[in-house]
Amino acid sequence: MTKKQDKTERSEFDEAALFFHRYPSPGKLEIQATKPLGNQRDLALAYSPGVAVPCLAIHDDPASAADYTARANLVGVVSNGTAVLGLGNIGPLASKPVMEGKAVLFKKFAGIDVFDIEIDAPEIERMVETIAALEPTFGGINLEDIKAPECFEVEERLKKRMAIPVFHDDQHGTAIIVAAAVLNALELAEKDIAAVKIVTSGAGAAAIACLNLLVSLGAKPDNIWITDRHGVAYIGRVEEMDRWKEPYLKDTDARALADVIGGADVFLGLSAAGVLKPELLAEMAERPLILALANPVPEIMPQVAREARPDAMICTGRSDFPNQVNNVLCFPYIFRGALDVGATAINEDMKMAAVQAIAALAREEPSDVAARAYSGETPTFGPDFLIPSPFDPRLILRIAPAVAKAACETGVAARPIADLDAYIDRLNRFVFRSGLVMKPVFSAARRATAKRVIYADGEDERVLRAAQVVVEEGIAEPILIGRPHVIEVRLRRHGLRIRPGADFDLVNPEDDPRYRDYVEMLIGVAGRRGITQEAARTMVRTNTTVIAALALIRGEADAMICGLEGRFERHLRNVDLIVGHKPGVRDLSALSMLIMQRGVTFFTDTYVSVEPSAEEIAEMTVLAAAEIRRFGIEPKAALLSLSNFGSRDTASTLKMRKAASLIAALAPELEADGEMHGDSALSEMLRQRVYPHSRLKGEANLLVFPDLDAANIALTTIKQLTDALHVGPILLGAARPAHILTPSVTSRGVVNMTALSVVEASQTADG
Numbered sequence: 001m002t003k004k005q006d007k008t009e010r011s012e013f014d015e016a017a018l019f020f021h022r023y024p025s026p027g028k029l030e031i032q033a034t035k036p037l038g039n040q041r042d043l044a045l046a047y048s049p050g051v052a053v054p055c056l057a058i059h060d061d062p063a064s065a066a067d068y069t070a071r072a073n074l075v076g077v078v079s080n081g082t083a084v085l086g087l088g089n090i091g092p093l094a095s096k097p098v099m100e101g102k103a104v105l106f107k108k109f110a111g112i113d114v115f116d117i118e119i120d121a122p123e124i125e126r127m128v129e130t131i132a133a134l135e136p137t138f139g140g141i142n143l144e145d146i147k148a149p150e151c152f153e154v155e156e157r158l159k160k161r162m163a164i165p166v167f168h169d170d171q172h173g174t175a176i177i178v179a180a181a182v183l184n185a186l187e188l189a190e191k192d193i194a195a196v197k198i199v200t201s202g203a204g205a206a207a208i209a210c211l212n213l214l215v216s217l218g219a220k221p222d223n224i225w226i227t228d229r230h231g232v233a234y235i236g237r238v239e240e241m242d243r244w245k246e247p248y249l250k251d252t253d254a255r256a257l258a259d260v261i262g263g264a265d266v267f268l269g270l271s272a273a274g275v276l277k278p279e280l281l282a283e284m285a286e287r288p289l290i291l292a293l294a295n296p297v298p299e300i301m302p303q304v305a306r307e308a309r310p311d312a313m314i315c316t317g318r319s320d321f322p323n324q325v326n327n328v329l330c331f332p333y334i335f336r337g338a339l340d341v342g343a344t345a346i347n348e349d350m351k352m353a354a355v356q357a358i359a360a361l362a363r364e365e366p367s368d369v370a371a372r373a374y375s376g377e378t379p380t381f382g383p384d385f386l387i388p389s390p391f392d393p394r395l396i397l398r399i400a401p402a403v404a405k406a407a408c409e410t411g412v413a414a415r416p417i418a419d420l421d422a423y424i425d426r427l428n429r430f431v432f433r434s435g436l437v438m439k440p441v442f443s444a445a446r447r448a449t450a451k452r453v454i455y456a457d458g459e460d461e462r463v464l465r466a467a468q469v470v471v472e473e474g475i476a477e478p479i480l481i482g483r484p485h486v487i488e489v490r491l492r493r494h495g496l497r498i499r500p501g502a503d504f505d506l507v508n509p510e511d512d513p514r515y516r517d518y519v520e521m522l523i524g525v526a527g528r529r530g531i532t533q534e535a536a537r538t539m540v541r542t543n544t545t546v547i548a549a550l551a552l553i554r555g556e557a558d559a560m561i562c563g564l565e566g567r568f569e570r571h572l573r574n575v576d577l578i579v580g581h582k583p584g585v586r587d588l589s590a591l592s593m594l595i596m597q598r599g600v601t602f603f604t605d606t607y608v609s610v611e612p613s614a615e616e617i618a619e620m621t622v623l624a625a626a627e628i629r630r631f632g633i634e635p636k637a638a639l640l641s642l643s644n645f646g647s648r649d650t651a652s653t654l655k656m657r658k659a660a661s662l663i664a665a666l667a668p669e670l671e672a673d674g675e676m677h678g679d680s681a682l683s684e685m686l687r688q689r690v691y692p693h694s695r696l697k698g699e700a701n702l703l704v705f706p707d708l709d710a711a712n713i714a715l716t717t718i719k720q721l722t723d724a725l726h727v728g729p730i731l732l733g734a735a736r737p738a739h740i741l742t743p744s745v746t747s748r749g750v751v752n753m754t755a756l757s758v759v760e761a762s763q764t765a766d767g
């Protein structure tokens with residue numbers, strides 16, 4: 001795909017990808033300082049003269065660079081742009097978005113810092129010299145998207161020269177995942193790896209490395225056939241031959257993929273889009289494994305393969321189909337393990353440990369945490385679950401320690417780990433800070449059964465855009481309240497494809513056949529609370545939140561979303577009046593989630609109770625804790641105050657102290673304590689200093705505030721200061737899923753809240 005992309009050919013998704021990369025700041029990365037430079041002394045320590053001291057310490061003992069610099073957690077993702085995804089040789093500059101992407105994945109999944117380095121070095125010599133010279137900077141080198149055969153020699157030579165891990169991701173990261181998928185698929189098909197026939201499309205970096213690893217697991221080169229753009233690699237062929245293909249060459253007259261695919265148990269596609277024609281699948285052995293791994297478009301689309309061979313097990317490199325065989329399942333964690341022991345290399349034993357850990361994880365019974373993180377989804381080992389999902393929080397917990405252990409056992413660990421359990425504990429803490437919280441919610445929403453979400457602000461552009469996304473992603477079935485002609489004009493103006501009837505339902509507030517029923521219903525629920533016939537008619541005609549709430553309690557919708565315009569408390573009054581509370585709940589409250597670089601933190605009550613009592617605070621804390629568990633996160637609540645464990649007595653500090661003791665009685669299993677300062681809540685060390693016996697351990701993830709002023713100010717200030725993403729407000733305690741958003745919400749925020757409310761509705765429906 002080296003041709004110029006015509007702007008008119010871009011799909012809406014393509015445009016969204018460009019927008020995503022461009023705004024709010026170009027690219028996907030920035031550098032952040034880990035030390036404050038707050039005063040003259042900090043400056044003197046960080047820079048001249050203080051910086052000279054660690055310089056000399058490192059000069060005396062190079063290993064101490066791991067103590068005084070970021071090197072031990074810093075990986076160079078290096079590419080020359082010669083084999084970028086399946087896009088081919090598009091050059092180093094154009095490869096930069098991929099390398100920035102790898103950097104983000106390293107950080108997100110494993111907490112590893114990355115410099116992406118795109119080098120103008122198509123030749124082996126130049127590549128080797130440039131990369132070898134980077135050794136002082138990095139704890140490891142991840143080579144990326146460098147074409148074969150150059151990549152083999154570059155890696156070989158760098159491994160010899162450098163005393164840090166050098167790992168060509170497209171070769172070994174891919175091979176590790178492929179090997180895990182093959183082992184598991186063969187187990188299901190009850191086939192012996194020594195007897196299976198493997199046919200590739202592609203004989204480049206990824207394909208050859210996969211085959212080499214499969215051979216070391218027992219596959220026989222005699223049973224392996226490789227093909228590329230020039231067809232079958234046979235003895236005597238002259239085009240595009242190199243020594244790495246040699247073990248797989250055949251003495252044969254077969255020339256094309258079609259000539260060798262017959263009887264194949266495994267098709268391994270690491271080449272380009274659409275290479276595998278569906279008619280060829282008929283010739284494969286029974287229960288074949290089809291690995292169509294070219295990115296972004298596979299050798300065959302899974303639905304096409306499935307149609308041709310219903311008994312096939314199918315994997316792609318993409319996240320939108322089951323069985324994503326992608327090196328993202330490996331590289332963050334293999335480097336995590338290697339860096340944590342100061343490994344000087346990533347050797348065969350470490351790779352094999354990763355293969356076994358990944359294969360075993362897919363076969364493992366889902367743990368409590370994983371089951372919760374998947375909101376009830378219990379992915380079980382089978383044809384559609386040959387390997388774990390990239391968002392499985394257990395990946396880091398299994399792969400990194402296995403790799404670290406193998407490094408220690410094979411003598412390549414400069415800093416061996418003495419206490420493996422303590423190490424796993426540390427990784428566990430990372431998992432819960434990593435901020436991947438919304439992913440399982442989206443997966444659960446896709447599978448949910450109660451999907452009808454009614455939007456009071458159906459004419460709002462943000463809702464229309466969100467509706468398009470939730471329909472496309474299969475998250476919800478939207479019902480928009482709005483005037484049909486207005487919605488139609490706005491959909492066209494914003495270039496959105498969803499249409500009433502086909503993609504969403506409409507409720508026209510000016511003319512809906514259910515108008516009378518709605519009025520009757522409103523009088524039924526609110527007639528005794530001062531709502532007259534006339535008032536009810538006006539409310540149903542003019543207030544779309546009222547319509548949404550009525551539709552919700554009539555069972556015409558499973559969840560409602562309102563609040564994009566107007567005052568929060570007006571919407572709240574109507575939701576409170578019409579939807580009411582869950583049994584036993586006294587007051588509604590609001591929970592807000594901030595997704596920040598440092599992790600996820602919840603805040604309550606951010607929108608509802610102006611001056612809650614101790615009893616109300618205890619109730620909202622328990623409700624919030626239950627909501628947090630839905631995300632697969634174990635809540636740890638801190639009741640915040642200007643007083644730190646009794647340091648000061650005021651009406652509000654006494655209230656928080658009382659709330660803490662009420663919670664201890666109400667929910668003894670909940671890790672909660674107070675009253676305490678905000679910094680004590682977030683730092684175990686500070687807390688220990690004032691009160692070592694707190695029931696709260698580690699870092700609080702639920703901050704409970706004494707009043708609405710404090711909660712709302714903290715939320716909005718921290719959100720702005722940290723560039724956080726706000727998910728919420730999540731209304732707690734309503735009898736049915738009803739959420740009142742705020743005028744500052746973005747369309748992405750509407751999508752997030754839609755997914756949450758669908759999961760909530762489905763869990764309510766399931767009891």
Ligand SMILES: NC(=O)C1=CN([C@@H]2O[C@H](COP(=O)(O)OP(=O)(O)OC[C@H]3O[C@@H](n4cnc5c(N)ncnc54)[C@H](OP(=O)(O)O)[C@@H]3O)[C@@H](O)[C@H]2O)C=CC1
Pocket residue numbers: 082083084085086087145146147148169170171174201202203204205206207227228229230240269270271272275293294295296316317325326327328
């Ligand atoms: N899912 C995953 O995790 C990963 C997927 N990949 C994908 O694998 C593919 C190859 O990557 P990589 O090995 O790094 O690149 P290389 O450039 O090293 O190898 C590409 C190979 O594919 C062959 N090929 C290209 N086009 C065709 C075609 N139309 N028909 C048959 N063979 C073809 C090339 O043949 P020739 O030499 O004759 O040109 C070459 O053998 C890419 O699509 C990449 O996205 C790679 C790594 C990981």
Ligand SMILES: CC(=O)C(=O)O
Pocket residue numbers: 084085086145169170294295317326327328
């Ligand atoms: C996933 C990957 O590394 C590739 O497609 O190149």
Ligand SMILES: [Mg+2]
Pocket residue numbers: 085144145169170
């Ligand atoms: Mg790659």
